Amino acid sequence: MSCQCAVEDGLQPDPKEIKLGEILAKYKQQKGALIPVLQETQEVYGYLPAEVLRRISFELKIPLSKVYGVVTFYAQFHLNPRGRNIVRVCLGTACHVRGGAKILETIQKELGIEDGQTSEDLRYTLESIACIGACGLAPVIMVNEDTHGRLTPDKLGKILAQYE
Ligand code: FES
Structure with missing residues (x-):
């Protein structure tokens, strides 16, 4: 058959x-x-x-x-698939002076994608953003709804690994 x-x-x-x-x-x-x-x-x-x-x-x-x-x-619309996890790196002034650019660079290397891109497995989308209002915790990233502050590059791998 x-x-x-x-x-x-x-x-x-x-x-x-x-x-x-x-x-x-x-x-x-x-x-x-x-x-x-x-x-x-x-x-x-x-x-x-x-x-x-x-x-x-x-x-x-x-x-x-x-x-x-x-x-x-409108920034709310997307022409390309988005990752399951949206990683936003703050590059506002407070985060910038406390090493925001280094945080972004480290995440780009860690995930193998540039700012604005989505990983091939659709696990992550990476975006840089302006101040998210948590300057006291600078440098800051958000992953989905979670804020992670007082970051150093060596903390990033562990944080990102939490998000499947
Ligand atoms: S500048 Fe990053 S939270 Fe304000």
């Missing part, structure tokens, strides 16, 4: 696509729908894949160039 996996796979509806269909149906007739559609779609996919943006453009009858204009204007 021949294997039916491919056939069966072909019949499986993609749950993300179904959700996207629901989002588009909900907003289709509404004015100013683009931003909420993009926000909800990003919640489903974790980012905004190119083919999804094409579908949004088509369904909402908004030129693709305008869709990209909005996506690239």
